[in-house]
Amino acid sequence: MKLVLYRFLLWADYTFSLIKAPVITFAVVVAVAFIHVFSLSANTCLAAEVNLPHLNVIYMAQAGYQPEHFREMTREFTRRYGIEVVLNIVRYDEEYMKIVTSATSPVATYDVVLVDLIWAAEFAKKKYVSPLDRGFVEKIRQDIPEIILDAFEYDGRIWAMPFLANIHFLFYNDDMLNGAGFSGPPETIEEMEAQMRALKKSGIVKYPMIASWNQKEGLICEYVWMVGAYGGELFDSAGEPVFHRGPGVTALETMVRWVQDGLVNPLSLTADELLVKDVFISGKAAFAPNWTFLNALMNDLTVSQVAGKARIGLLPVADSVRSATGRLSSSVSGFQGLAVMSNSSRKQEAWQYIEFITSPDMQGRFLQEVPVWVSLHASPEAKEKDPDIDVKLKQLEWLHHRPKLVRYQEISAIMQKFIHAALEGTMSPQEALDIAADRARRVH
Amino acid sequence: MLKRKSPNSEDMQVRNAGSPVTRQVRQGFRAIVWSTFVLSIITFYAISNLTSALHQINTFDISAIQLSGEISKKIYQTTSNVYLAIAGGSKIDRPQDQLNEVKMLLASLYQLLMGHPDERVREILLTLDYIEEASVEYTDVLVGMQDEEDPERLYFLLRALSGKGEWLISRSEHMQLRIWEQMGPRLANTERLAALLKAGVAVAFAFAFVFGLLVSRRIASTLIEVSGRIREAAAATHRESERSVAISDEMQTSSRRTQAALQAVLKAFHGLVETSGVSSEASQRIAARMETGADAADMLADRTRVTADASDKTRSTISSLGAKLTLANLVLRETISLVHSSVNVATEARGHGDELGEQMDRVNLVLQSITNIADQTELIALDARITAARSGEAGKDFGRVAQQVGDLAQMSSTAADEVKELISEIKASTLGVARSLGLSIERIQSLLYQARLVDEVFGEIKGSFDEILCLMDEVKNAANKGAAEAELVQTSMAEILESARQVAEQAGELAEEMFEVANGAQAAVEASETVASGIVSQAELAKEQSRLAQQVTEEIAKLA
Incomplete structure (x- = not known):
């Protein structure tokens, strides 16, 4: 190896003495120009293909x-x-x-x-x-x-x-509520459940609520505001999952109970926001948590059967949270x-x-x-x-963000899978959330 | 490039000085071989990197994306088939086997990913696990649908299946995306590498071409140059040899002359050595004298400094004395003025004494009158007493009064006598005082005369003092100048002494060197004899060289 190096050095020295500095400088300039022209032409070729004039x-x-x-x-x-x-x-x-x-x-x-x-x-x-x-x-x-x-x-x-x-709002059918003897939308989760039971019992609507609880991102949005309604968040400030404890579990238990008791339309488990909109504006649900866009569509006579009857309101919070913290609502940002x-x-x-x-x-x-x-x-x-x-500005005051995580896509997919499994009844809420939290930690 | 102090610097120097043609040619070819070798290594390294990157993209990224795509496609197809079957009112054929193909694809993907167990793949493997789990759930829904008769329930199951299928597809797509996320930058890097390689190869060829051209031109020019140089060198050698013979003859003659000249120089040196010895001794003597002179100058300077100091002290003493004399003069003048005022007082006292004597005379006259009166009164009193004695008893009282008056008269007369005596004494004293005052005045005036004389003497002394002070200043200045000149003399003497010493030392050294030169000249004479004999033999060699150069020139002329 030393011999090779020595030979190489001799060669380099000889080459230098042979060519001399001006020639080397010229060669380097030529080489740089060559490389520049080549790389430029390569980039130009690429750019020509994709750099559209708009x-x-x-x-x-x-x-x-x-x-x-x-x-x-x-x-x-x-x-x-x-x-x-x-x-x-x-x-x-x-x-x-x-x-x-x-x-x-x-x-x-x-x-x-x-x-x-x-x-x-x-x-x-x-x-x-x-x-x-x-x-x-x-x-x-x-x-x-x-x-x-x-x-x-x-x-x-x-x-x-x-x-x-x-942002997420509670859209409600005022006619149906009045028909069941309620003068306005619910202010608490407990009141909402009571209204839904009354609506179902009175036969005004078979499934009082429709929600986008399919195994997609919409389900996480719904779960975020529900957890917020019970005074919790999905992750703590350090990015560690906490949804498998306290408010997170209570929220999922409530959602599962509503499915099991027929308060929420079974279609919800396969519904996205657009299907929720369709069910609500066709007059087949008294409650529909959904994004702002539904506000304009529900009063559009060309598509809506509930125009003039449907209202936009604040999403409710648990009674305990309302009385303890004074929070009037809980929503999720989108x-x-x-x-x-x-x-x-x-x-x-x-x-x-x-x-x-x-x-x-x-x-x-x-x-x-x-x-x-x-x-x-x-x-x-x-x-x-x-x-x-x-109402919209009022709802803006009571917002929860979904967690800001670099690996959010993976973590969200895990949560979608297990929360949905609990809603389907294949797992208990606690079991589903424990596994989800464990897997989320592994990804995080 | 190599530094001058590198191990091969000697080689370089030899080469620069003009190495053999074979070595130059060998170096040229070696340079070409090495250039080719280095370029080959660089090219090989770049191509191997590029190949490796492309291989990884091809065998891992593209395969993984393909498999993920296949999984998505199969799930989509399965769900579509289920929809069609339900719509057609037919049963799903072997639902538990519907995703067998997906399971096989998952296994292949798993195997592929396990071959790259790095951090980036870990996340994809996790997703793969979830897909596997979800595919089981999907199959469970399918199996559940097999025997479901209730259309509403079947509808919900179908939607659930669709949901599971969508989630599976979204996960497969997510997996594809993550693989793409890795592949995208890798592709971009590969592209850049390929472009660089292309440019590099072009540059390498250009370099090899230019370098080869330069080396071959250098070799050719070196050969031509060397051949020309040999011819020139041979001709030059021939010429130089002839010149050398001529010069050798001249040198032989010159050598003899040089020998003679050196003998003369040697003799002259010997003389110089002796002269320099004498000079050295003289210099030493001069130095001794100079030393004595310097000591004397030193002493003179000291004494002059003492004189200046004494003059300075004397001057200050005289100044102090002058000040005291001035003070005494002032006191004397004050005394004279006091004496003057005493003389006036004494003169005035003598005047008063004279007035007192006259007044005493007038008192004496009064006292004479009083004495007369007292005598008359006594006579009267005697008459009265006689009268009273005559009167008897009745005149007793009167007689007593006359007695008393007579006594009083007696007493007055006595007192007047006493006063008279006193006045006579006072008068005598006053006269004595007046005489004494007159005598004193005379003496004081005499003293004043003498004081004036003293005052004049003081004035003369003061004038003399001023003159003395001026003289003392002149003495001091002269002494100071003397001291400075003495110092100058001393310094000059010291310098002369140092120069004399150096001259003496140099003279000594010169003598020694001359002695050595004389010895060298002696050796030169001997050497010149050797040189003369060498020149003779060199002339013979030059003749031989000239003959050989002539022969080389003839041979090269034949080659050309």
Whole structure:
């Protein structure tokens, strides 16, 4: 080995003396230029294939602003700035996969993505999206509630511009309640159960409640507000699971009891939010916990059979929690924000698009959803266009976020499986939650 | 590149000085071989990395994604088949075997993943476990549906199956996604590596081409250069040899002359050695004298300094004395003025004494009158007493009064006499005092005269003192100058002494060196004799070299 090294050194020395420094410099310059040209041509080839002359945006068709509203906002942007935007409307279930696939490609498929708050930690940790400028955050902080911004915070930065202040409400059929002798929606879980039993007993409705308790993310959302109603959270501040103790167990026991006693429609175990909407607006349920989007649809005479009869109200809390803490309600956040992909080649235009589409001006024109801007909440236009704005703002005060975990997707899947197993009756609530907590710890 | 102090620096120096052609050619070819070797290693390393990355993508990532996709597809197909069967009113055929294919795919995937048991795969393996569990639950629902007759219950079971299927598919897709998450960056890296390799190979070929060209040109030019140099060297050697013969002859002559000249130089050196010895001794003597002179100058400087100090002290003493004399003069003048005022007082006293004498004379006259009166009164009193005695008893009282008056008159007369005596005494004293005062005044005036004389003497003394002080200052300045000049003399003497010493030492050293030179000259004379004989033999060798160079030139001319 030493001999080889010695020979090599002799060769190098000879080569140097032979070629001399100017020639070596020239050769290095040529080599660098060569490499640069080659890598440039490789990148150009790649970019030519994917760097389309417009912005690519991915959006979901489920809760939140409906696709036609979103398209209208986008058209307005194109008119204003002359930048073409290609909208990719997908199902919520597909969105995560598409974003991750795009993020791990050499060049982003999408420039702007709709980020659910539960993905914020993972996307931030893996640097799939770019954080918001600190100065910009300080500016918007003055007009966006802390609870909304906090949903997209990770490691001291905000990773998506809040766009949808989506929250869970209790939609109820006022006619049915009146028919059962109740003057208004329930304020506590116990009162809600009593009303459901009365409704069922009186035969007004076979299954008083419909909920999105299928083995998907919707089930976790429902479980979060139920646990909150009993005064608990799913994970502690250190990220350790605590849902298998106290409020978490009581909440699941209540849900199981409601299924077993026929208070909740058995379809709930296979229902997503859209099916819940369909059942409720067809007048086959007195109660339907669901996202904001149902508020507009239930009063739409073209699709709803309960228009004028259905109301939006606050989700209840357990009597013990209400009396002990004064909490009036418990809900779950479903905030979504718009973010720029880290590997986007059109970041500047992408930020321009996000700033425009999330602006108070644009949100003020589309008040089907709760605006993220405080200044819009109290505006006369908002009150005129949305008579239920006060209830929505009230519900905003009693929110629970789903846990901000980098491995949330895996942990959520585990919880979905075991909570659903308990609802199906194949496991007791305690057993199901214990296993789920154990497995969540292994993933975490 | 190698540093100059590296182990092969000698080789380098030899090469730089002009190494043999065979070595240069060998080095050139060796450089080409080594360049090719190094390029081959780099290329091999890059290709092997690229191949390894591609192999991993191909055998692990793509296979895993394919298997995951297959699992999703099979579950979807199974659920669709169940829907179709229920819709067609037929039974599900062997429900417990419906997911057998999925189970086989899961086993294959598990086997594949176990071959890469790193941290990234751990999460995928966990998901695989959950898929396996859920597929059992899926099968259980299917089995439950087999004998279900209630359409509503069947509907719910079908939805449940669909839900389980969706969850399974979502997990499979999630698994695919996680594999893709790993594959994406790996693909990008591979792409970058391939691009770099392409560029690297191009650069390597360019380098090899340019380098080969340079080496071959260098070898060719070296051969031409070396051949030319040999020819030039042979011709030069021939010329130099001829010159060498001529020079050798000249040198032989010069050598003899040099020998003679050296003999003369040797003699001169001997003379110089003697002269320098004498010079050294003289220098030593001068140095001794200089030392004595320096000591004297030193003493002179000391004495002059003492004189200056004494002058300084004397001056201060005289100044002090002058001040005291000035003070005495002032006291004297004060005394003279006091004496003047005493003389005035005494003169005035003498005037008063004279006035007192006159007044005494006038008192004496009065006293004479009183004495006369007293005598007359006594006579009267005697008459009265006689009269009273005459009067008898009646004149007794009168007689007693006359007696008393007579006594009084007697007493007055006595007193007047006594006063008279006293006045005479006072007068005599006053006259004495007046005389004494007059005498004193005379003496004082004489004293004043003498004091004035003393005052004048004081004035003269003070003037003399000032002159003395001026003289003392001049003496001191002269002494100080003298001291400085003495010091200068001393320093100069010390320097001269040091120079003299150095001259003496150098003269000694010179003498020794000259002695050595003389010895060297002696050796040179002897050497020049040897050189002369060497030059003779060198001239013979140069003739031989010239003959050989002529022969080499002829041979090279034949080669060219």
